[in-house]
Amino acid sequence: MSPSSHPNYSTSSLPKLPIPELEDTVSRFKSAARPLFDEKEFEKCMEKFERFMATEAPVLQARLKERADAHENWLEEWWNEYAYFLNRSSLCFNVNYFFGFRNTPQPLSQAQLAAILIDSALRFRDILESGELEHDNIRGRPMCMHQYQYMFATCRHPGEVRDHTEVYTREQSGHVAIAHKGRFFALRVPDVASNDRLASIQQIERQLQAIIDSTEQLERTKSIGILTAGLRDDWYSARECLLQVSPSNAESLRILESSAFLVSLESVSPSTHQEFSMACHCSNGVDRYFDKNFQLLVFANGRYGFNGEHSLTDATTDMRLCNALVKDVEALCSESPSNEVSAAAASSSYAVSELGFDYSAELLSHIQRAIDYFDATVRGHELATLEFDSFGKEQIKKMKVSPDAFVQMAMQLAYYRKFGHVPATYESASTKSYARGRTETSRSVSEHSVEWCRMMVDHPETTSLHTKSELLKQAVVSQSQFTAQCAKGAGIDRHLLGLEYALLSHEPRPEIFSDPVFLASRHWKLSTSQISDPILAAYGWGEVVDDGFGIAYRIENNSLHFNVVSQRLGSKRLCRYLSDALMDMRFLLTNAHKQPHEIMAEVDAVANVLNSIKLLSSAPKSPASPGSDAGSTADDVSSENAQFRDSFSVDPTKATISVVDELERLPSSEMICALETRLSRFVKESLHWALPSTS
Numbered sequence: 001m002s003p004s005s006h007p008n009y010s011t012s013s014l015p016k017l018p019i020p021e022l023e024d025t026v027s028r029f030k031s032a033a034r035p036l037f038d039e040k041e042f043e044k045c046m047e048k049f050e051r052f053m054a055t056e057a058p059v060l061q062a063r064l065k066e067r068a069d070a071h072e073n074w075l076e077e078w079w080n081e082y083a084y085f086l087n088r089s090s091l092c093f094n095v096n097y098f099f100g101f102r103n104t105p106q107p108l109s110q111a112q113l114a115a116i117l118i119d120s121a122l123r124f125r126d127i128l129e130s131g132e133l134e135h136d137n138i139r140g141r142p143m144c145m146h147q148y149q150y151m152f153a154t155c156r157h158p159g160e161v162r163d164h165t166e167v168y169t170r171e172q173s174g175h176v177a178i179a180h181k182g183r184f185f186a187l188r189v190p191d192v193a194s195n196d197r198l199a200s201i202q203q204i205e206r207q208l209q210a211i212i213d214s215t216e217q218l219e220r221t222k223s224i225g226i227l228t229a230g231l232r233d234d235w236y237s238a239r240e241c242l243l244q245v246s247p248s249n250a251e252s253l254r255i256l257e258s259s260a261f262l263v264s265l266e267s268v269s270p271s272t273h274q275e276f277s278m279a280c281h282c283s284n285g286v287d288r289y290f291d292k293n294f295q296l297l298v299f300a301n302g303r304y305g306f307n308g309e310h311s312l313t314d315a316t317t318d319m320r321l322c323n324a325l326v327k328d329v330e331a332l333c334s335e336s337p338s339n340e341v342s343a344a345a346a347s348s349s350y351a352v353s354e355l356g357f358d359y360s361a362e363l364l365s366h367i368q369r370a371i372d373y374f375d376a377t378v379r380g381h382e383l384a385t386l387e388f389d390s391f392g393k394e395q396i397k398k399m400k401v402s403p404d405a406f407v408q409m410a411m412q413l414a415y416y417r418k419f420g421h422v423p424a425t426y427e428s429a430s431t432k433s434y435a436r437g438r439t440e441t442s443r444s445v446s447e448h449s450v451e452w453c454r455m456m457v458d459h460p461e462t463t464s465l466h467t468k469s470e471l472l473k474q475a476v477v478s479q480s481q482f483t484a485q486c487a488k489g490a491g492i493d494r495h496l497l498g499l500e501y502a503l504l505s506h507e508p509r510p511e512i513f514s515d516p517v518f519l520a521s522r523h524w525k526l527s528t529s530q531i532s533d534p535i536l537a538a539y540g541w542g543e544v545v546d547d548g549f550g551i552a553y554r555i556e557n558n559s560l561h562f563n564v565v566s567q568r569l570g571s572k573r574l575c576r577y578l579s580d581a582l583m584d585m586r587f588l589l590t591n592a593h594k595q596p597h598e599i600m601a602e603v604d605a606v607a608n609v610l611n612s613i614k615l616l617s618s619a620p621k622s623p624a625s626p627g628s629d630a631g632s633t634a635d636d637v638s639s640e641n642a643q644f645r646d647s648f649s650v651d652p653t654k655a656t657i658s659v660v661d662e663l664e665r666l667p668s669s670e671m672i673c674a675l676e677t678r679l680s681r682f683v684k685e686s687l688h689w690a691l692p693s694t695s
Contacts, residue, residue, distance in 0.1 A: 008131035009145040011435035017073050018434075018489040019064050022057055025495045032443040032482070032492065033521040035450040036424060045517035052512040060502040067502070073436035075494055078501045084311035085163045091156070091290040092229035093377055093542045097315050097552075098280035098297075100305040100538025101326050105333050107302055111212055113329065114263055114298040115205035118176055120328035121261060121296065122192045124321055125152045129170070136320065136432070143432040150312040151321060154293040155257040158236035165312055168258040177259035177355075179225060179287040179295075180211050181267060182218030184355040186255050198335060207352045212265060220286060221367055224357055228290040229282065230370040238366035245360045252355035262295045264288055269301035274385045277538040277563055280305035281383060285374045294318060296325075304329075305538065314438060315531055315539075316430060326535040381542070384571035386562040386578055391586060393532075393555050399589040403555045404483070404530055405476040408444040409452070410585055411526060411551060414577035416453040418570065423525035426544070429486035440491035442483040444528075449475035456584070465599075469592030472585065493522065524548060530555060539563060549574065 003009050026049055034042055068074040089095065104113065127133050128148055136143035153173035156165050178185040187207055192200050220226070227238045243250050256262075264287040270276040280297055282288075288295060290309065297305040306325075308318045396403040412422050425444050431437035452471040455463050485491060500513055512518055525548035531539055532555045540552040540563030549569065554561040562578060564571040591599065 003128055003131075003145070003149040003151075006129070006131040008133075009148065011072060011144055011146055014142065014144055014433070014435040014437075016068060016435055017075055017431060017437055019061070019068055019074065019498070020490050020495045022053060022061050024490065025492055026053060028482075028485075028490075028492050029496070029521075031447070032445065033517065035445055035447045036422065036521060037517050041517050045512075045515050048510075048512040048515050048518075052510050056510045057499065060499045063502040064498050073434070075498060076436045076438070078498065079438060079494065080311065081162070082497060082501070085159075086161075087163075088232040090229055090231055090373075090377070091309060092282050092285065092288070092374075093381070094544065095310050095541075096290055096307055097310060097541040098277075098305060098307045098539070099315075099319075099322055099536055100276050100280045100303070101322070101329075101535055102537045104302060104304075105330055108329075108333060109205075109209075110265060110298055110300055110302065111205045111209040112201075113302055113304055114208050114265060114296070115201045116329050116332050117296050117298065117304065117325055118187070118189070118204050118263060119192055119197065119201045120325050121321065122176075122189060123328075124324045125260065126191075126193045128152070136317075138433070141433055143430075144435055144437050146436045147313045147317040147438075151293060151317070152260050153258065154312070156291040156309055156311055157257075158232050158239055158291075160236055163232060163311070166257065172258045173260045175255070175259050177256050177262040177289065177292070178208070178211060178265065178352070179262060179289065180265040181215045182220065182223045182225070182286045183215055184224065184252070184256055184289075185211055186259065186353050186355060188349075188351045188353075190349050197332075201332070203350045207350055208265065211352060217267075218286075220284075220371060221364060222357075222359060223286045223367060223371070225288050225290075226285040226370045226374055227367060228288065229285045229374050231373065234366070234369060234373070238363070238370065241360070241363050241366055242357070245363055246358040249357050252357055256289060256355055257291070259292070262289050262292045264295055264297050266297060266299045269299055270303060271301070273387060273538065274383065276303060276305075277385055277540055278383050279303075280307060280538055281540060281542075281565075282374075282378065285371075294321075314430075314432075315529070316432070319531060319533060323533070323535055380567050382566055382568050382571040383540070384564045384575045385538075386560075386564070386575040388560040388562070388579055388582055389558065390583065392558040392560055394557050395586070396555075399586070401473060401476045401589065402480045405444075405479040406585065407530070407553055407555060407560065407582075408479050408528070409449055409472060409475055410578055410581040411528060412445065412449050413453050413456060413581040413585070414574055415526060415549075416457055417577050417581070418574055422450045422453055423548070424521050424523055425526040426524035426528060427483070428529040429483050429491065431487065431489055433487065434489060437489075440486040440489070441493040442479070442486045443492065444479045444482070446475055446478035446482070448478050465588060465592045465594065469588050472588060526551060528553065532556060540565060543567065 029049070030046060033045070037045075064074060071077075084095070087095065108116075128151070133145075133148070136145060150165065150167065153168040153170070154165055155168075156163055174188065176187045176189060178187050187204070189200075189204065224242070227235055227242075230238070239253075242253065264283075266279065266283060266287055268279055268283060270279040279299060283297075288307070290307070293309055293313070295307040297307060299305075306318065306322055308315060393403045396406045399406075408425070408427060412425065416422050422445055427442040427444050429440045429442040431440050448471055452468065452475050455468050455471060460468075503509065524544050527544040527548060528551045530553050534556070536554060539554055539561075541550050542565045543550040546567055547569070548566065549571065550563075550565040552563045560582065562575060564574055564578075566574075
């Protein structure tokens with residue numbers, strides 16, 4: 001029984017996605033869009049909105065309500081078509097999302113790790129299809145489980161003008177696809193639930209190791225997988241050509257696409273955080289099949305990750321599977337089988353076969369075109385990461401603001417400092433509390449956030465810290481309220497999309513839908529989303545518009561993490577602006593009660609202590625007595641601390657004492673670095689906005 005037909009996952013008990021009232025949507029659009037445009041062009045847009053409200057809108061709204069009565073979810077089909085199946089962009093660069101998982105507790109070979117992942121995923125599938133998977137919920141509120149029916153044994157197919165997703169039966173998908181060195185294999189696995197787990201993992205490992213040991217690298221110009229990274233029109237033409245070359249191609253493609261999922265045994269070994277993110281995002285495009293429902297990525301150095309096709313499942317759904325995978329890897333890590341294969345495992349009915357493909361001159365031309373597109377797109381993109389460890393969720397909560405809204409405001413401030421304006425910003429909000437719900441657009445820009453950015457950047461000297469702080473808090477509240485409305489089905493963008501789709505084919509298109517301001521308000525130069533889970537070491541996707549950024553972020557207890565992708569618009573530089581914005585916002589919220597002279601006293605204290613400690617560190621040290629240890633003793637450290645405190649006793653101000661108390665907790669070798677960093681932040685970069693000429 002598939003998840004879709006299992007009574008335990010029925011959506012009948014969940015409420016239907018509501019349709020907002022027209023007046024509410026227009027009012028919210030007006031509040032969200034006004035800060036982005038000048039008054040004259042915005043008023044022209046609102047005039048068109050008023051004409052729309054007086055003419056076509058009531059008719060279209062009535063059609064939406066009729067549709068809602070007749071469908072479990074009035075939006076689902078339209079959203080899938082608009083956002084995904086009619087989208088002709090590359091899945092690799094513009095649609096799919098990726099996760100990179102934390103390191104394993106102890107090193108595992110590539111084959112061992114992949115074997116555990118395959119066994120774990122298949123067992124998760126068994127639990128899912130048995131109806132025993134516990135329901136998703138948020139704070140006790142049940143979430144829709146409908147997306148789980150597309151988690152396994154599905155594959156997106158390119159169409160001439162519209163894609164579709166094929167869902168395969170259990171009988172058709174009793175195998176796992178393996179990609180390695182440009183080649184594809186089918187691994188047939190008996191029912192894992194009935195097998196001894198370690199023996200099963202051991203046998204899977206044996207088959208995978210044989211692939212790793214015996215496979216020769218396929219020329220990149222014969223890579224079938226890289227075709228799926230191209231534009232959808234190109235992939236459609238290439239796939240038609242591939243099928244026409246020979247019947248064996250059609251059979252190999254059928255086996256590949258009907259697999260339960262795909263495992264990529266990558267030859268690369270990403271080491272840095274940025275390399276790891278890039279490898280999970282696209283790698284070299286060869287050992288991938290981006291149309292598959294999901295791909296498990298296992299790198300040569302034992303790192304591992306996940307790449308998900310987005311058309312029918314969201315990242316929050318796939319995280320349920322990912323948590324199960326990581327939990328099993330870490331639990332079985334110490335029990336992973338050795339290279340010795342038991343007789344029971346060796347005699348089992350596991351089997352691997354390579355999926356061969358024939359080529360024609362036309363097919364090779366399609367592959368070369370895909371390679372050229374892939375390489376040019378990689379060169380034309382910049383992926384940057386920021387691992388910000390100065391503070392995280394715990395400290396932000398102490399400032400009495402929402403951590404998510406805090407980060408959203410930091411992104412707006414960073415963008416404003418780089419480009420001089422706040423752009424239309426998309427934040428994903430879940431509507432999974434409704435039957436077959438997916439997402440809504442939380443527009444995080446408000447009049448408060450734009451005005452706050454202007455205060456921070458354009459004329460910081462005209463307002464006090466307290467004024468800036470209060471405006472930031474108002475912006476945070478506005479963002480939180482808008483997101484809460486979206487989660488209740490009272491957003492803007494899905495309703496407006498529904499009104500557009502409710503038009504009949506012969507009816508003229510209302511002028512509001514082609515208005516420049518209306519279109520620009522949905523041109524997401526900042527496309528953002530948060531998934532915060534301790535199993536993740538990386539998370540991201542590409543930009544959604546050519547002149548925009550895709551920013552995935554994670555909010556952890558004591559750190560914040562960002563993955564920023566753009567078409568060479570300055571992703572790395574934006575990360576630096578983000579780091580500055582986060583530090584400035586903490587300074588603002590924690591010092592809003594201070595007067596300028598108090599802040600200057602702290603700066604003077606930092607400068608004074610820095611000078612003192614530099615003098616102290618440059619003073620000649622007493623030679624060690626004969627026979628003593630070369631290292632510092634506890635008495636030596638105590639003596640150094642006393643000298644350190646004595647060195648600035650000439651300025652026993654409250655601010656200085658506070659600074660010294662903080663610094664004494666650091667090793668002496670780190671004091672100068674900490675002081676210089678602090679002085680640079682407060683004096684060289686921040687004081688121009690922190691110390692206005694009038695308070």
